[in-house]
Each structure stands twice: as C-alpha cells, then as structure tokens.
Amino acid sequence: MLGYALDRLLTLVPTLLAASLLVFLFVRLIPGDPAAILLGDAATPEQVAALTRELGLDQPLWKQYFLWLGNILEGDFGTSIFFGKPVLAVIADSAETSILLAVTTMGWIVLIGVPIGILAAVRQGSWIDQATSGLAMLMASVPTFWLGLYFILVFAVGLGWFPSSGFPSITGEGGLLNLRYLVLPSLTLAAPNAALIIRLVRASMLDVSREDHVRTARAKGLHPLRVAIKHIFRNALIAVAGAFGFTFAALVSEAVVTETVFSLPGVGRLVVQSILRRDYPVIQGVILIVVVFYMFVNLLVDLAYARLDPRVSLK
Amino acid sequence: MALLEVRDLGLAIAAGGRLLPVVRGISFAVEENETLGIVGESGCGKSLTALAIMGLLEDTAIRITGGSIRFEGRELLTMAPAERRALMGNRMAIVFQEPMTSLNPVYRVGDQIVEVLRQHRDLSTSEARERTLRLLEMVQVPEPEQRVHSYPHQLSGGQRQRVMIAMAIACDPRLLIADEPTTALDVTVQKEILELLQDLQKRMGSAIVLISHDLGVIAETCDRVAVMYRGTIVEEATAGELFANVAHPYTRGLLASIPPADRDVEWLEAIPGRVPAVDQEIPGCAFHPRCPFVRDLCRTARPEGRDFAPGHSIRCHFPREWRT
Amino acid sequence: MNGLISVLRSVRERRLATIGLIWLALVCIAALGAPLLAPFDPLDFDPLARLAEPGWPHLFGTDHFGRDTLSRAIYGARMAVLIGTGSVFVALVVGGIVGMLSAYFTKLGHLLMRAVDVLMAFPALLLALVLMTLLERSVVNTIIVIGTVYATTTARILFGMTLKLKGEVFVEAAICSGAGHASVLFRHILPNLVSPLLVQASFIFAFAQLQAAALDFLGLGLPPEVPSWGNMLSEERIYITRAPWLLIFPGTLIILTVFSMNLLGDAMRDSIDPRFRKDVKGV
Numbered sequence: 001m002l003g004y005a006l007d008r009l010l011t012l013v014p015t016l017l018a019a020s021l022l023v024f025l026f027v028r029l030i031p032g033d034p035a036a037i038l039l040g041d042a043a044t045p046e047q048v049a050a051l052t053r054e055l056g057l058d059q060p061l062w063k064q065y066f067l068w069l070g071n072i073l074e075g076d077f078g079t080s081i082f083f084g085k086p087v088l089a090v091i092a093d094s095a096e097t098s099i100l101l102a103v104t105t106m107g108w109i110v111l112i113g114v115p116i117g118i119l120a121a122v123r124q125g126s127w128i129d130q131a132t133s134g135l136a137m138l139m140a141s142v143p144t145f146w147l148g149l150y151f152i153l154v155f156a157v158g159l160g161w162f163p164s165s166g167f168p169s170i171t172g173e174g175g176l177l178n179l180r181y182l183v184l185p186s187l188t189l190a191a192p193n194a195a196l197i198i199r200l201v202r203a204s205m206l207d208v209s210r211e212d213h214v215r216t217a218r219a220k221g222l223h224p225l226r227v228a229i230k231h232i233f234r235n236a237l238i239a240v241a242g243a244f245g246f247t248f249a250a251l252v253s254e255a256v257v258t259e260t261v262f263s264l265p266g267v268g269r270l271v272v273q274s275i276l277r278r279d280y281p282v283i284q285g286v287i288l289i290v291v292v293f294y295m296f297v298n299l300l301v302d303l304a305y306a307r308l309d310p311r312v313s314l315k
Numbered sequence: 316m317a318l319l320e321v322r323d324l325g326l327a328i329a330a331g332g333r334l335l336p337v338v339r340g341i342s343f344a345v346e347e348n349e350t351l352g353i354v355g356e357s358g359c360g361k362s363l364t365a366l367a368i369m370g371l372l373e374d375t376a377i378r379i380t381g382g383s384i385r386f387e388g389r390e391l392l393t394m395a396p397a398e399r400r401a402l403m404g405n406r407m408a409i410v411f412q413e414p415m416t417s418l419n420p421v422y423r424v425g426d427q428i429v430e431v432l433r434q435h436r437d438l439s440t441s442e443a444r445e446r447t448l449r450l451l452e453m454v455q456v457p458e459p460e461q462r463v464h465s466y467p468h469q470l471s472g473g474q475r476q477r478v479m480i481a482m483a484i485a486c487d488p489r490l491l492i493a494d495e496p497t498t499a500l501d502v503t504v505q506k507e508i509l510e511l512l513q514d515l516q517k518r519m520g521s522a523i524v525l526i527s528h529d530l531g532v533i534a535e536t537c538d539r540v541a542v543m544y545r546g547t548i549v550e551e552a553t554a555g556e557l558f559a560n561v562a563h564p565y566t567r568g569l570l571a572s573i574p575p576a577d578r579d580v581e582w583l584e585a586i587p588g589r590v591p592a593v594d595q596e597i598p599g600c601a602f603h604p605r606c607p608f609v610r611d612l613c614r615t616a617r618p619e620g621r622d623f624a625p626g627h628s629i630r631c632h633f634p635r636e637w638r639t
Numbered sequence: 640m641n642g643l644i645s646v647l648r649s650v651r652e653r654r655l656a657t658i659g660l661i662w663l664a665l666v667c668i669a670a671l672g673a674p675l676l677a678p679f680d681p682l683d684f685d686p687l688a689r690l691a692e693p694g695w696p697h698l699f700g701t702d703h704f705g706r707d708t709l710s711r712a713i714y715g716a717r718m719a720v721l722i723g724t725g726s727v728f729v730a731l732v733v734g735g736i737v738g739m740l741s742a743y744f745t746k747l748g749h750l751l752m753r754a755v756d757v758l759m760a761f762p763a764l765l766l767a768l769v770l771m772t773l774l775e776r777s778v779v780n781t782i783i784v785i786g787t788v789y790a791t792t793t794a795r796i797l798f799g800m801t802l803k804l805k806g807e808v809f810v811e812a813a814i815c816s817g818a819g820h821a822s823v824l825f826r827h828i829l830p831n832l833v834s835p836l837l838v839q840a841s842f843i844f845a846f847a848q849l850q851a852a853a854l855d856f857l858g859l860g861l862p863p864e865v866p867s868w869g870n871m872l873s874e875e876r877i878y879i880t881r882a883p884w885l886l887i888f889p890g891t892l893i894i895l896t897v898f899s900m901n902l903l904g905d906a907m908r909d910s911i912d913p914r915f916r917k918d919v920k921g922v
Binding site: 213234 | 369371373374399400401402403404405408409411413416417418419420421430431434435466468479482
C-alpha cells in the first residue's frame with residue numbers, strides 16, 4: 001500500500017512541476033516589471049530593486065523559476081501586497097473556513113445524494129424515480145449564487161434560523177456553535193453536487209443491478225433492500241467513490257462563489273478579492289496550494305479504489 | 316406428491332407493449348432423489364423456466380402469463396414475497412452458468428457462503444464459518460482454509476463453480492437447479508463438476524433439475540429427460556427409454572450432434588436452420604420449418620402431447636418417421 | 640448520419656426534452672430578433688422609473704437605473720446564446736483536434752495528453768479565474784476562457800473515444816487500404832463521433848451558462864454594461880427584497896435554459912452508441 005502510494009506520488013511530480021511552472025509564468029505574463037507587479041503600486045524604487053535582486057529577475061528565466069521554486073519549498077511564498085504579511089500566513093488564515101465548509105458540504109452531499117440515489121435506483125421507473133431524477137437535474141441547473149441569495153432571503157432574513165454572512169472561528173467565542181454560520185453556505189454549495197451524486201448513484205446502481213452476481217444474491221433469498229445496499233450499492237460505490245473525491249477536491253475552488261455570497265473568509269473569497277486587488281503573490285500562492293491539494297485528493301481517490309475493489313492490484 | 320410440479324406454465328417477454336410468448340404452457344414434475352434434465356437449444360425457454368421456478372423473474376421483462384408451480388405441495392406463484400424468499404437459497408437453490416460473474420467481486424468467497432447460511436439458519440458467525448469450511452471440503456475445493464479468504468477473481472473458473480455449488484447446497488436444499496453449470500468450463504473440469512453434482516445428490520437425497528443445451532451432458536447424469544423446443548416440451552421420457560427409443564425428429568437431431576466418444580468423426584449431423592425469432596408466428600408444428608420429415612399436416616395442425624410408449628410422451632404427428 | 644437521426648428522434652420521444660427544445664428555440668429567436676422584440680433600449684436609463692414594479696409600460700419592471708428588465712432579458716438571451724455556442728465551438732474545435740490527434744498519433748499524443756493533464760490539475764473555476772485575470776473583461780475573452788476550460792475535458796473524452804474507434808475493423812481496413820491520415824480521421828472516425836459530440840456540446844452549453852453567470856457575479860466575466868442574465872443578477876442582488884422581480888426573472892431564465900440543455904443532452908445520451916455513453920461528461 002505504502003509503496004504503491006509513493007509510486008503514485010512520484011508519477012505526480014512531473015505534472016506538479018509543470019503546473020508550478022504555469023503558476024510561475026502567470027505573473028510573468030502580466031505586462032510590466034514582475035517586481036513592480038508583485039510589490040503593488042505603492043512600492044518605492046528601492047523596494048523594487050531589492051525584490052528584483054531577491055527574485056533574481058536579472059537572471060535567465062529558468063534560473064528565476066528554480067529560485068522561486070526553491071523559496072516555495074522552503075515555505076516562502078512571498079509577501080502579500082494588500083496585507084503586508086507572508087502569503088502563507090494569509091492563506092492559513094482562510095484555511096479553517098475553507099476546510100470546514102468543504103467538509104460540511106461533503107456531509108450534505110453524501111447525506112442527500114446517496115439515499116435519494118439508492119431510492120431512485122430501487123424504484124426505477126416509478127414516479128419517485130422520475131421525480132427525483134428530474135429534481136436532481138433541476139438542482140444541477142441553478143446558479144449557486146442565486147440559490148444562496150434566496151437561502152439568505154428565506155432562512156436568514158425571513159425565518160431568522162441561521163446567520164446570513166461571515167464565519168467566526170470555532171476556536172473563538174461561540175465554539176462549535178459557530179458552525180451554524182456554515183449551514184446555509186454548505187447547503188448552497190452542496191445542492192448542485194448532490195444532484196450529480198444522486199444521478200451517478202442511480203446510474204451506477206442500475207449498471208450493477210444488471211450484473212450476474214446480483215441475481216445470485218437474490219437467489220439466496222435476501223431481502224431486496226439488503227440486495228440493494230450490500231450487493232448493488234457496494235459495487236456501485238467503486239464508480240461513485242471517484243466522484244466523491246473529485247467533488248471534494250473541487251469544492252475548495254468551487255466555493256469561490258458561495259464564499260462571496262455569504263462573505264465567508266475562505267480561500268475562494270481570498271482568490272477573488274486578491275484578483276480584484278491585483279495581489280499577485282497571494283493569487284500565485286493560493287493557486288499553487290489548491291492545485292497541490294487537488295492532486296493530493298485525487299491520489300487518495302486512487303488509493304481508495306484499491307480498498308474498494310479487490311480486483312485492483314496495488315502493484 | 317411430487318417435490319416440484321409445474322403445470323401449464325406460460326412465460327412471455329414484454330416488448331413494446333406486446334407480450335411475446337417464450338414458454339407456451341409446459342408441464343413437468345420432479346420427484347425427490349430424481350434428476351430431471353431439460354435440454355434444448357438456446358432460446359427455447361429452458362433457462363427462463365428455471366428462473367420462474369426460483370422466483371427470479373422480478374424486475375425483468377419476462378411476465379408469467381399463466382399456469383402453476385407447486386413446490387412441496389405449496390403454490391409458489393401466489394406466495395407472499397417474504398415466504399418465497401424464505402425458500403430461496405434454502406429449500407430450493409440454483410447454480411448459474413457463469414461462474415466468472417455470478418459471484419460478487421468485492422466480497423471474499425467464504426463470506427458469500429456465510430451470508431446465505433446466516434440468512435436461513437440460526438447460526439453464529441463462527442458456526443457459519445465452520446460450516447462453510449465443511450461445504451468447501453464437500454465440493455472438493457483444495458485448501459479450503461485459505462480459499463475462504465480468497466476473492467472470486469483469485470479463483471479459477473472450476474473453483475468458482477464449486478464455490479457456487481457450495482453456496483447452493485449450504486442449506487441442504489430439496490431442489491437444486493443447475494442452469495448450464497458446466498457450459499463455461501473446460502471439458503475436463505466439466506466432467507468433474509457433473510460428477511460432483513451426482514455425488515452430492517446421492518449424499519443429500521435432493522432433486523436436481525439440470526438444464527443444458529448438450530444432450531451428452533444430460534445423458535450422463537439424468538434419470539429423466541425433457542426436450543424443449545420453442546417454449547414447449549416436445550419429448551419426455553426416462554433417459555434409458557429416450558436414448559433407446561428416440562421418437563421426435565428434433566431429439567434425434569440433438570442426439571446426432573453429440574460427438575461419439577469412442578471415435579473421431581469428420582462430420583456431425585446438425586439440425587438444419589436456426590431457432591426462429593421469438594416474434595415469428597409459426598402455424599402448425601413449431602419445428603416443421605427445420606424438420607427433415609415434414610408433411611402437409613405438420614404445416615397446419617399443432618401436434619398435441621400424447622404417449623408414444625408408457626412413460627414416454629411426445630408432441631409430434633409422425634414420430635420415428637425415419638424408420639419407414 | 641443514421642446515428643444523428645436516431646439521436647434527434649430520441650429527443651422527440653421525450654416530452655420534457657421536447658419542451659426544453661421549444662424553450663431553447665424561443666431563446667434563440669429572442670437572441671436573433673432582440674432589436675425588434677425588445678420594447679426599450681436595454682441600456683437606456685430612465686431616472687423617473689427606477690425600480691418600477693412589473694406593469695405597463697415596463698412589463699417586467701425596471702432596475703435601479705430605470706432600465707427595462709424585459710428588454711435587458713431579451714438582449715441577455717443574445718449573450719447566453721453567444722457565450723454558449725462560442726464556448727462549445729472553442730471547446731469542441733480545440734479539444735477535438737487535440738484529443739483526436741493524440742489518439743491517432745501516439746507519440747504526439749503522449750505529449751499533448753500530458754499537457755492536458757497539467758491543465759486539468761487546475762480545478763475548472765480556478766482555471767477560468769486565473770485566465771480571466773490575464774485578460775480584459777470582454778465577451779470574446781469570456782468565451783475563450785470558458786471554452787478553454789472545457790476544451791481540456793473534451794480533449795480527454797475524444798482521446799478515449801478515438802482510441803476505441805482506432806481499434807475497430809473498419810478503421811484498420813481503411814488504414815490498410817492506403818487511406819491517408821486526414822481521410823481516416825475525418826471520413827472514417829469523425830462521423831462516428833458526431834452524435835456523442837452533439838451530446839457533449841449540449842452539456843458544455845449548459846455548464847457554460849452557469850460558469851459565465853458565476854464569473855459575472857464575481858465581477859470577472861462580461862463587462863458590467865453588457866446586458867447579460869448573470870450581470871443583471873449581479874448588479875441588482877441588493878434589491879432582492881425591494882424589487883424581487885429583478886432576481887427572479889433573470890434567475891429563472893438561466894435555470895430554464897440550463898435545465899433545457901441538460902434535458903436535451905440527457906435524452907440524446909440514451910440513444911448514442913453505448914460504448915461512448917459513459918465517456919460523455921454531463922449531468
């Protein structure tokens with residue numbers, strides 16, 4: 001298992017290097033002096049000259065890249081123009097919100113998507129199936145920010161059940177109760193993703209239910225629900241697990257819109273605001289970290305496959 | 316009273332709002348300790364008959380259009396689903412044709428046998444595991460202590476079929492249906508599996524319905540044989556009577572296409588033509604378009620079942636025509 | 640060609656998909672005939688009629704500048720169709736060429752698909768945001784960005800499908816009989832991919848609407864003065880309680896359009912070659 005994981009990790013290295021090269025080139029593609037861009041408009045010529053030396057901007061491009069990469073590997077992602085703090089510290093500040101939002105959202109996706117998907121598959125062709133499939137497709141067709149705005153209108157402004165914006169840290173005053181700030185955002189973000197999972201669970205289960213071993217399970221005299229869950233869903237899970245991982249990995253960046261609607265201090269909102277503020281060091285840092293996270297989660301999905309499907313060999 | 320009694324069973328495929336008959340009112344009975352062979356080309360309805368007896372036609376396009384299936388004196392077709400499930404895998408069990416795909420790929424084979432034991436017997440997990448080991452020994456799986464922990468893909472086709480058989484006999488079924496149990500296997504393995512089935516039957520005293528397209532397989536194992544063609548039983552007799560005194564031209568064709576074991580032949584006489592499509596209407600005897608001895612009557616009148624000899628029934632206007 | 644006909648027939652057999660098709664036709668008519676259909680100039684300010692409720696002469700009310708919502712929505716259909724078809728075009732042409740060539744010329748393919756892998760290491764919305772940072776906010780750039788994002792998935796899908804076809808007897812026969820590369824690719828392989836591509840196109844069209852609306856909302860999509868449904872929602876969101884029609888109306892238009900396209904794709908997917916059914920990425 002460990003050997004396999006390391007092996008897969010090694011195959012990711014070239015992709016990761018190429019992706020980091022793109023992130024590096026991204027700032028160089030903006031017209032103007034990179035040092036001036038990275039320091040912002042308020043920079044003095046002395047600061048620009050100092051950063052030019054530090055980044056080796058007078059050296060050939062490939063040397064600059066390795067210098068930059070070396071700094072990153074040492075944990076130096078540069079300094080935020082807007083906050084005047086190290087980029088890594090800025091990102092760390094928003095990590096809690098993003099991670100908690102992604103986890104709660106994932107919870108909803110599983111909670112909503114799996115049972116409804118199973119129900120639709122078990123009752124294939126019935127009105128329940130048609131209604132849930134249609135509803136799922138509708139849910140996948142709604143812009144998230146629009147849904148979020150109406151969640152705020154109904155559940156925060158109208159009914160007053162949940163707060164409408166912001167997220168105080170769970171380590172501060174309020175503790176875990178602060179998670180109620182994430183209820184509406186996570187539901188908003190979960191809606192389209194749960195819709196996809198409903199349809200995927202249904203389709204994968206219908207695929208599996210045509211397989212011979214399901215007939216064997218029925219011939220054992222098992223209850224249909226046991227056949228559906230222990231035999232059909234368990235096999236369908238092999239196909240669905242990939243989607244879970246992929247969805248989770250994408251949530252951090254998909255949250256951009258939701259975090260903006262609900263004014264959550266997460267990584268997604270940080271990206272957008274940094275783009276609007278032209279805070280390039282932060283943009284660069286966030287992208288790089290999100291990409292690494294994304295690839296890491298996809299690696300975990302691969303490993304999960306091996307656990308879920310005994311036919312996959314880890315060699 | 317026979318263990319299993321099928322009367323006028325009719326099955327049809329629901330396709331495009333129509334019902335196309337595939338089994339047209341067949342009747343047969345199986346006694347305790349008996350092996351009945353059902354033989355016919357693919358598409359004759361023999362496997363669907365097996366699924367109907369087992370109660371596995373739910374959620375398929377096949378509808379039961381009439382008749383009755385009585386097992387141990389109880390009507391199966393009107394039985395409540397829960398009662399029916401209590402029989403499945405327990406009093407009656409089935410072995411399928413495809414050992415490669417009939418086991419769940421994500422569970423260890425031992426656990427799959429334990430599952431059926433725990434479903435029908437009040438056993439603790441360790442008792443069920445113990446019994447599983449004995450079952451694997453009974454079906455002659457080598458090294459059962461190791462094999463219980465194997466996943467299906469780690470076993471050979473023959474071993475998987477043995478596991479399927481172990482699963483089927485786990486609860487001492489009175490009726491064991493074997494639907495082409497050896498078709499997907501190598502010839503040598505085929506023989507072993509057939510011998511195993513016969514051996515198990517002797518030990519357990521249950522009835523077996525063996526379904527095959529291969530009259531050779533049937534000849535070796537069965538007490539009685541029913542020959543099916545296009546959803547009807549065209550000839551039925553004890554194995555000895557049938558092979559000594561074959562009367563239906565279709566059965567004769569099937570017999571002629573078994574390669575003789577004692578010598579090499581260059582040419583096997585096969586039945587000309589192909590099984591007609593389900594939606595094709597055939598007036599008269601269903602076999603007449605392919606029958607070498609067809610006469611005018613065969614084209615218009617459907618033959619009724621009648622006794623050709625004591626215990627030997629037949630559906631043919633002109634049995635043993637090739638003699639004259 | 641037969642595949643294409645059966646795909647279109649499958650749409651007619653599904654009532655919901657037919658309704659979707661009718662809705663999309665209406666959107667196209669609105670897009671084409673916007674100047675004739677719109678009762679007002681979509682950019683005309685009317686300071687006297689700010690936030691007017693739906694009624695006469697403003698059937699769907701006005702926004703906080705006093706611009707006619709109905710007219711802006713009709714012009715918004717134009718943007719929706721433009722962004723949708725434009726993104727589909729970019730995605731299919733770029734992704735299609737990369738995917739097909741990669742599967743056909745193995746060595747080149749190895750290189751190209753690695754490049755696609757690298758781009759796919761960026762989550763879709765993030766990639767769109769990054770590209771938008773480098774480009775000016777404009778209609779063409781929005782199309783390029785969204786098209787590029789979906790070009791990567793399209794490339795991967797076409798790579799897989801072409802690879803499957805490459806092993807087919809009729810393709811091998813064409814190669815053996817001396818057909819040139821272009822002939823094999825375009826006369827033998829491509830025609831078999833038309834139906835799956837059509838399905839993929841409808842899903843990309845639907846995704847593109849949502850992505851464009853999200854970019855508009857974040858202030859990184861179309862220029863603010865362009866009357867698009869996403870901009871309408873973005874600009875008027877603070878009036879959600881005072882003037883609810885300003886959000887309900889464009890929001891419903893986006894949902895109906897995306898939903899219709901998804902229904903269409905779903906209906907068509909059921910009738911394409913089963914081998915390709917799983918390759919198509921959609922709802």
